Amino acid sequence: SRQGVSEVIYGAGKTAEQIIGISQSFAKHGQKDILITRLDKEKAEKINSEITLKYYDTANIGIIGSMPEKRVGKIVIATGGTSDIPVAEEAAVTSEMLGNNTMRLYDVGVAGIHRLLAHTDEIMTARVIIAIAGMEGALASVIGGLADCPVIAVPTSVGYGAAFNGLAALLSMLNSCASGVSVVNIDNGFGAAYQASMINHMGGLNE
Amino acid sequence: SRQGVSEVIYGAGKTAEQIIGISQSFAKHGQKDILITRLDKEKAEKINSEITLKYYDTANIGIIGSMPEKRVGKIVIATGGTSDIPVAEEAAVTSEMLGNNTMRLYDVGVAGIHRLLAHTDEIMTARVIIAIAGMEGALASVIGGLADCPVIAVPTSVGYGAAFNGLAALLSMLNSCASGVSVVNIDNGFGAAYQASMINHMGGLNE
Amino acid sequence: SRQGVSEVIYGAGKTAEQIIGISQSFAKHGQKDILITRLDKEKAEKINSEITLKYYDTANIGIIGSMPEKRVGKIVIATGGTSDIPVAEEAAVTSEMLGNNTMRLYDVGVAGIHRLLAHTDEIMTARVIIAIAGMEGALASVIGGLADCPVIAVPTSVGYGAAFNGLAALLSMLNSCASGVSVVNIDNGFGAAYQASMINHMGGLNE
Amino acid sequence: SRQGVSEVIYGAGKTAEQIIGISQSFAKHGQKDILITRLDKEKAEKINSEITLKYYDTANIGIIGSMPEKRVGKIVIATGGTSDIPVAEEAAVTSEMLGNNTMRLYDVGVAGIHRLLAHTDEIMTARVIIAIAGMEGALASVIGGLADCPVIAVPTSVGYGAAFNGLAALLSMLNSCASGVSVVNIDNGFGAAYQASMINHMGGLNE
Amino acid sequence: SRQGVSEVIYGAGKTAEQIIGISQSFAKHGQKDILITRLDKEKAEKINSEITLKYYDTANIGIIGSMPEKRVGKIVIATGGTSDIPVAEEAAVTSEMLGNNTMRLYDVGVAGIHRLLAHTDEIMTARVIIAIAGMEGALASVIGGLADCPVIAVPTSVGYGAAFNGLAALLSMLNSCASGVSVVNIDNGFGAAYQASMINHMGGLNE
Amino acid sequence: SRQGVSEVIYGAGKTAEQIIGISQSFAKHGQKDILITRLDKEKAEKINSEITLKYYDTANIGIIGSMPEKRVGKIVIATGGTSDIPVAEEAAVTSEMLGNNTMRLYDVGVAGIHRLLAHTDEIMTARVIIAIAGMEGALASVIGGLADCPVIAVPTSVGYGAAFNGLAALLSMLNSCASGVSVVNIDNGFGAAYQASMINHMGGLNE
Amino acid sequence: SRQGVSEVIYGAGKTAEQIIGISQSFAKHGQKDILITRLDKEKAEKINSEITLKYYDTANIGIIGSMPEKRVGKIVIATGGTSDIPVAEEAAVTSEMLGNNTMRLYDVGVAGIHRLLAHTDEIMTARVIIAIAGMEGALASVIGGLADCPVIAVPTSVGYGAAFNGLAALLSMLNSCASGVSVVNIDNGFGAAYQASMINHMGGLNE
Amino acid sequence: SRQGVSEVIYGAGKTAEQIIGISQSFAKHGQKDILITRLDKEKAEKINSEITLKYYDTANIGIIGSMPEKRVGKIVIATGGTSDIPVAEEAAVTSEMLGNNTMRLYDVGVAGIHRLLAHTDEIMTARVIIAIAGMEGALASVIGGLADCPVIAVPTSVGYGAAFNGLAALLSMLNSCASGVSVVNIDNGFGAAYQASMINHMGGLNE
């Protein structure tokens, strides 16, 4: 089990049958809480007819078992626009499943900087921030400049033309002029939340 | 003569002798004010021994004749960092030579958003803004979101690694989520200033 | 409201329901004229059953409320071929909605330069020109060379093979050897028209 | 002051004079410990003739003032090969300057997996790991799979041909099949150490 | 006939009718064992109604005639994940059809290095190894480091975002820091198996 | 001997000694007229001290023996700017050496379309045209539209930023919307002239 | 009319109605022979119900009116594989429609060089050759080396993986080490045939 | 020791002192025959003043100790042009050092296919072939089609313009339409020879 919390299945390219099989084998080994990412609705329903599963539509995530009751610390998940929300929800549901207090801050893109600044408090009190944006990906730099905590940037494939399916945002974020920013793969909300959870769960140095 | 103000020579790849020749031919046709871009110091000195020329070091520009005394309107030239200043000076000297009141706003990059916001007044009173940045190029979006006037973005080749010599900034700026932003070639301070001058000199609709 | 004229919704990736919701909230705030870009016919019809909307087929634009009666200045919109017309219409309808006299000059590509030259008058009397072309994107340079006003170039994804979905035209336009040309994202007719409108509406310097 | 520890100057593209100026202004504001990255030897010597500076050759770093005496936690810095050491030293000196216990694990690339496995203990006891590699960048995935803590991957420009100056390693690391890995810009040892230090310094949740 | 064993048809872009025609012409020339790659199920069934054909579903391969009874040597086919299995099966069925003892070692990706190391015996006794992986493609380097025999690496188009349809894995494998590794085209299981079979069938030097 | 006219040596990457050796061996086989491309001045002088050689400075070409006295037909060589002239001279000297009447039409780029149109006569009477341009490479399309004869386009590496060393011009020319245009490698003046000479020398159909 | 032979319509992105309209307008101007490229079957049938049109299936070409009876000279059209045939037929039908004797030489790719060499006679007697190939595009170089006439190379989008939709073949052909080879856009059979026809129709120098 | 024959040092980026150190440590462990690749002359001389070393100029290789007296089998090393020879010599000296009979077949590029065919005998009797070429890289396909043995292709960075430092040749070779071809990194003569030696040394199946 990863982080003693739940097991993860990457659902893309697996059939409902395969996912059921893997889940049953996890169950046999005593692991009942399972997070399935990149799961479309149709497959979710097939699985649900065999094993009870709660489906998170926007996040494309299915959860077998239950979310942890105890959530700790604070992970803020910010997006530039509304089109980035599916990626953000993948991150948010993952974050909650891994036991983190999770605050959503959606549609605070840099073209309207004052909407973002209105949330300075949330940004300053976060233990980790996940900054999600497509197109020019500037959000990561602005938040990185404001915050004192680690920022994990997620470029999204939102946009058209010279966005090149997330390449523009990816390059932009890798070149962030703010310190304390690292980057995961395009649209990888899960990966960002997984690392953010590791950081949020860090024990203090004297423990 | 372009804009009835001065003639322009693109100095890159031309010898001092060639530039002298072209300048003399301009002079014969009655054009005495000449802007020479992409001119290195050594060539500038050679030319200066034949034709009096004032050299702008950081801008890599030489000027034969004189700057216009009358300057109109207001062009604001902003940069993300100090390394972008050579490109900004190419824009600024061009802008002044073309008869525009020109305000420099350097090193106001988005990683320290409050430094930029401290200049909201200048941004709101500009007729045109030139936003110059390398690395992630986020400056154009933030300024584009704040300002109501046209913004011309100039990506610079500043940065390393995944900056890919200005490609990251270029893509970022082309995907700006702010309206009213257009883009010129990497490091093309001259081109931005030329178009900005056209816009700043626009006659009112009832003239 | 931007430019005191109308509010804009970027329709791509929004459901009809979401667009209706945003429009109703705009209406509540007293903004009745709304431009919705990247809107397909089907969604337009759904919206129309709730809020009266005029749909511009080729432009993929829906308009709630009405076009402004007063139009000022002159924006010329030129295309290289007939396949570029959808992007041009996105620009043209936006331009009209933002209150600009708008002249269409379609299919004047550089492979038949005399068709373009036959329109020299229109080009010389424009306050701003939007040059739209796919494939090799040469139109921007030729018009930029002819005109004395700002030219905003829009590369389109028209073409095949080494057109690479608009990349060839984009690079071509960024490298335009004519002065006074800037560039927006591939297929971004809206963005070009938005900036063109800003420029066309510039007050004179003594106002 | 960042993290209450030291101020940072990015030395690339700044003259010795400029760096002296900035350092003196920091000193005036009471900040005596300054880290200067991307500083070549020649400039370092010039600065040293004005302000005492300790130069770290391989790291290309200069330090004015002193390293912190107290270092906490544990950051492991691993490299695939010996050519990656300059980037690793940039990370290591930064890490030490920011007050972290820092363990170097160099030349443990995946082509000799047993050398890496021999260090399983260090990997399992780290609070954060920085994985630095050029060429195929596989080190990040293997360490990410072994470790339970956050891994920050740094692609380097080491290699030739299809390494494309770090692009191969960058893409490889972004696609890491291990969870808990994020990535910074090519050769950005400083950036990795800065974020690693933030994570290593995390207070426990009950503090 | 290649290698005196069987004839090969590349099925992609050929109609069932064309494949039947080619097969009948091979039959006339005395070649009865035919391997058809990149063959989808539908076409396979059409062909089967004319000529008896055994279809390998996951491999997308059809075989007319029979597999060789005698298989020699040992080719190990390893994959990083389960999504790489279709490519691996294209390699495996080809390998068997060309008369090689073929061992499948699937889902031994480097993020769980101990699963791979558990198979050290198979790796050390192979005459040739085919290493198949998408995403970051690190498998080839790790196996290349462990094994003393030739390793043929096959990047797959598995992954998303910055995997760029196999480009990340391809570059990674070309830059492998292990000696003895060469690479074939993305998803080219057939090509890898064909060369592996050549190597596995090498006569000893004194024959 | 190619075209019964002269032998060609590609000088790049060959030492003066090697070129002398090859030339002497050609001489032994009765071939006295030799064209050496990509030859820098220094090497040319070394060769000249052994074998009489006429050096064409701008073209970077050396010729051993003599130019043909008889020149036929008409090849027009046009460039967009003055920086393209070295490539154009490589083409022009090659064209003359291969026995073609060769007309130079330099600096007729599309940003000043009337300069090009002033030469309509030359364009309409050419048997083949070589169109050479860097930056946006639009010249090929405009000439291709005007002329009725084959046009061979040569992209040059002239430009900066998003010119990407000739890539922008290359893509632009490959996408030319004019019929009758084909393209050679970036800066390949020799290759264009070689094919142009083949075409110019075509016998009529009734010969 | 181009070449006094027939008018051309590029069918991609035009509706059947638009094509009928253009064709009728051509007819009014006395041009009855019309070549329509990139025309799919469905549209062809719609047009045919209004104007008699002969449809060439593999070539995706429709012809209104008739092919010229007189055909002159000799254009050889070679392909590397069978998958390149649609592009080759676009070239071949265009070539015939423009009045050229046209010889098809299909599936003579360089992996079986003797099949190509068996046709040396045809290659040596051609006036122009069109070399069409996908994947590695080596055909152009081999034919260019054998033939003394101009070779026009057409890269095709045939292939998978690192073929990158024709990019590999395109780059390969642009770098051909044989003299006398030029290149057109990926899959542009029409463009190659159009220029080939121009060359094949060249009058002799003494006409 | 690799293959029980000699130890290898990759000299690029190592100082003479470092190489001496490593070599002495190898000597202590009883390994006296050392192959040092990517070694420039200057460093070689420094090393030679400490440890006797034979330097291979064109190959950029230094050898400490001696070449093996016994060489077995047959590796053929072919190049397209003369500029590819440094890479070929890196392969050839490596091959000899690893105990293989090595035959050089240089400058047999496909633009003169008959020069290559004149060597059909050598090609048919090789146990492994290394095909080395820059520019369009077609050599690998032609040799792959002729030969029945494994072919290892090495793209070189020879060429200019759209050769993109070996990218064109690399893509070309990865897409080879011949079976039995695999590819190593650009300019990686060593890597090709290392794998070729493994294959050439294969024991027969009955050993």
Ligand SMILES: Nc1ncnc2c1ncn2[C@@H]1O[C@H](COP(=O)(O)O)[C@@H](O)[C@H]1O
């Ligand atoms: N076609 C378009 N392309 C790019 N940006 C657009 C387009 N249409 C609208 N926009 C921008 O999108 C904004 C509205 O986005 P949203 O808030 O998501 O509806 C507008 O204010 C414009 O800045």
Ligand SMILES: Nc1ncnc2c1ncn2[C@@H]1O[C@H](COP(=O)(O)O)[C@@H](O)[C@H]1O
């Ligand atoms: N999956 C594959 N990928 C690449 N090449 C293949 C594949 N399958 C077969 N081939 C090659 O294609 C040749 C047959 O091509 P064809 O004559 O078009 O059927 C075979 O001899 C192989 O060289």
Ligand SMILES: Nc1ncnc2c1ncn2[C@@H]1O[C@H](COP(=O)(O)O)[C@@H](O)[C@H]1O
């Ligand atoms: N500037 C050039 N660019 C490309 N190819 C060239 C050039 N100059 C000469 N060549 C070709 O190189 C061949 C000579 O190559 P080499 O045998 O290496 O001297 C000539 O026959 C031409 O085909």
Ligand SMILES: Nc1ncnc2c1ncn2[C@@H]1O[C@H](COP(=O)(O)O)[C@@H](O)[C@H]1O
């Ligand atoms: N398959 C093709 N690929 C590229 N260009 C073509 C093709 N077919 C026709 N054309 C060109 O398109 C022109 C007609 O374009 P249009 O006026 O849009 O019908 C012709 O004159 C040709 O130059």
Ligand SMILES: [Mg+2]
């Ligand atoms: Mg911060």
Ligand SMILES: [Mg+2]
């Ligand atoms: Mg704005």
Ligand SMILES: [Mg+2]
């Ligand atoms: Mg102009």
Ligand SMILES: [Mg+2]
């Ligand atoms: Mg881990």
Ligand SMILES: [Mg+2]
């Ligand atoms: Mg090995």
Ligand SMILES: [Mg+2]
């Ligand atoms: Mg023409």
Ligand SMILES: [Mg+2]
């Ligand atoms: Mg030839």
Ligand SMILES: [Mg+2]
């Ligand atoms: Mg073969």
